[in-house]
Amino acid sequence: MRTVVEHRRAALALVAPLPSERVPLDAAEGRVLAGDVRADAALPRWDNSAMDGYAVRAEDVAGAPDGPVVLRVLADLPAGSDAEPDVVPGTAARIMTGAPLPPGADSIVPVEATDGGTDTVRIDVPPRRGAHVRRAGEDVGAGDLVLPAGTLLGAPQIAAAASVGAGDLLVHRAPRVAVLSTGSELVPPGQPLRRGQIPDSNSFGLAAAVRAAGGRALRVGAVPDDVDVLRRVLTDWDGAAPDDRPDLVLTSGGVSMGAFDVVKELLADHAGMEFVSVAMQPGKPQGLGRLPGGTPVVAVPGNPVSALVSFHVFVVPLLRRLRGLADPDPDAERETAVVADGWRTPPAREQYMPVTLTRGVHGAAGGAGLVARRAVPGGSGSHLVAGLARAHGLAVVAADVEEVRPADVLPVLRLGRG
Numbered sequence: 001m002r003t004v005v006e007h008r009r010a011a012l013a014l015v016a017p018l019p020s021e022r023v024p025l026d027a028a029e030g031r032v033l034a035g036d037v038r039a040d041a042a043l044p045r046w047d048n049s050a051m052d053g054y055a056v057r058a059e060d061v062a063g064a065p066d067g068p069v070v071l072r073v074l075a076d077l078p079a080g081s082d083a084e085p086d087v088v089p090g091t092a093a094r095i096m097t098g099a100p101l102p103p104g105a106d107s108i109v110p111v112e113a114t115d116g117g118t119d120t121v122r123i124d125v126p127p128r129r130g131a132h133v134r135r136a137g138e139d140v141g142a143g144d145l146v147l148p149a150g151t152l153l154g155a156p157q158i159a160a161a162a163s164v165g166a167g168d169l170l171v172h173r174a175p176r177v178a179v180l181s182t183g184s185e186l187v188p189p190g191q192p193l194r195r196g197q198i199p200d201s202n203s204f205g206l207a208a209a210v211r212a213a214g215g216r217a218l219r220v221g222a223v224p225d226d227v228d229v230l231r232r233v234l235t236d237w238d239g240a241a242p243d244d245r246p247d248l249v250l251t252s253g254g255v256s257m258g259a260f261d262v263v264k265e266l267l268a269d270h271a272g273m274e275f276v277s278v279a280m281q282p283g284k285p286q287g288l289g290r291l292p293g294g295t296p297v298v299a300v301p302g303n304p305v306s307a308l309v310s311f312h313v314f315v316v317p318l319l320r321r322l323r324g325l326a327d328p329d330p331d332a333e334r335e336t337a338v339v340a341d342g343w344r345t346p347p348a349r350e351q352y353m354p355v356t357l358t359r360g361v362h363g364a365a366g367g368a369g370l371v372a373r374r375a376v377p378g379g380s381g382s383h384l385v386a387g388l389a390r391a392h393g394l395a396v397v398a399a400d401v402e403e404v405r406p407a408d409v410l411p412v413l414r415l416g417r418g
C-alpha cells in the first residue's frame with residue numbers, strides 16, 4: 001500500500017502554480033500574490049496628529065503646570081486639509097486626528113486638556129515634546145516591501161495593500177475545479193427517491209470544499225455508472241478552450257473493486273492515470289493522474305466521509321500549489337488536541353477520525369488547549385455523513401498506533417479551511 005505522504009506527493013506533482021492576472025482589491029480576498037507589493041511612499045505619508053486637539057510648540061506651553069497658558073488659534077485643520085499655517089511662537093492650530101502636522105508645531109495637546117477655544121485656546125496640561133504625533137514612515141518607508149509574492153490575501157493584507165496605494169493586485173488565477181459524482185443510485189437532493197436511490201451529497205460537499213479552499217467549483221452533479229457517459233463528460237472538459245478548461249477534475253465514487261466502478265473502469269488503462277490503495281482510513285481506494293489532453297484528475301472514493309477526508313488530505317495541498325502558496329501543506333495540520341475518550345484504530349493505516357474540538361483545561365499543569373472528542377461516539381464509518389457535520393476537524397492517528405488512549409495528544413486537521 002502507498003503511504004499518505006507518497007500519495008500527496010503524487011497529487012502535488014500533477015500541478016504547478018497558475019499564471020497571474022490583475023484583480024481589483026475587491027476581488028482579491030483568498031488569492032495569492034504573484035508579485036511583491038512595495039510602498040509607493042512612506043506610511044504615514046507625513047507627520048500627523050494622533051488626537052483631536054491643538055498643534056503647538058512644546059516650548060510655548062512648558063509653563064502650563066504653573067497655571068494655564070493661552071495661545072492664539074491660527075487655523076482649523078480637519079483631516080484632509082492641505083493648509084500649512086506657520087505655527088509661530090504664541091500660536092496654535094486646532095487639528096483633528098490624521099491631519100498633517102503644521103510647520104513649526106512639534107506636539108499635540110488633546111482637546112480634553114484645553115478649554116476647546118476657537119479664537120484662543122487655554123492649555124491646562126503641557127504636552128511632552130512630540131506627544132501624539134504620528135511620524136512619517138514609522139509604519140513603512142518609501143519603496144519598502146509590504147507584502148511579498150506568495151502572500152495569501154486576507155483582510156489585513158488587503159488593507160495594507162490599499163494603504164500603500166495599490167488599486168489592484170497581481171495574483172495567481174483561482175483554480176477552476178470540475179466536480180462530479182458517479183453512481184446510478186444518485187439523485188439530486190430534494191427529489192423523490194425510489195428504493196435503492198440516495199441524494200447526491202458528494203458533488204455539493206466537494207464543491208463547497210473547493211470554494212472554501214480558494215477555488216471555483218464547476219459542479220456537474222451525478223453521472224450514472226455508464227462508461228460512455230463518463231467518457232463524454234471527461235472528454236468535453238479535457239478538450240475545452242483554455243479559458244473554460246478546468247485546472248483539476250475531481251470525481252467521487254467508482255474507484256474500488258465493484259462491478260460498476262466506472263471511474264476506474266474508464267481510466268485505469270490510461271497511461272497517465274493510476275489507481276492505488278493508500279494506507280489510510282477512511283479513503284483507501286484512490287486514483288489520480290491526467291486525462292489524455294493533460295487535465296489533472298483526482299478520483300476520491302464515494303463514501304461521503306472518505307470523499308471529504310480525501311479532499312482535505314490530497315486536494316487541499318494540490319489547490320494550495322495551484323493558487324501559488326509557497327507551502328502547499330496546510331498549516332492547520334500542525335495544531336494538536338488532547339483526546340478525551342480513546343478508541344481502537346485499524347492496523348497499518350493512518351486514521352482520520354472526525355472529532356469535535358473544544359477549549360478545555362487538561363494535563364498535570366492544567367494547561368488550556370484543544371480537547372478532541374469523536375464526532376460520532378463509537379463510530380468511524382465512512383458513510384456517517386450526518387455525524388461528520390458535527391466535526392470541527394480530523395484527528396490524525398499514525399499508522400503504527402493501534403489504540404488511542406484518553407489524554408493522548410494528536411495532530412488535528414481543521415475542516416473547512418483552505
Ligand SMILES: Nc1nc2c(c(=O)[nH]1)N[C@H]1C(S)=C(S)[C@@H](COP(=O)(O)OP(=O)(O)OC[C@H]3O[C@@H](n4cnc5c(N)ncnc54)[C@H](O)[C@@H]3O)O[C@H]1N2
Pocket residue numbers: 181182183185186198199200201202203252253254255256257258261282283284285300301302303304306382
Ligand atoms: N470488495 C471491496 N469492496 C470495497 C472496498 C474494497 O477494498 N474491496 N473498499 C471499500 C472502501 S474502503 C470504500 S471507501 C468504498 C469506495 O468505493 P467507491 O469509490 O467505488 O464508491 P462507490 O462504490 O461508488 O460508493 C461507495 C458508497 O458511497 C455512496 N456514494 C457514492 N457517491 C455518493 C454521492 N455522490 N453522494 C452520496 N453517497 C455517495 C454509495 O452509494 C456507496 O454507498 O468501497 C468499499 N468497498
Ligand code: MOO
Pocket residue numbers: 280281282283284285301303306382
Ligand atoms: O477506506 Mo473507505 O475510504 O473508508 O471506507
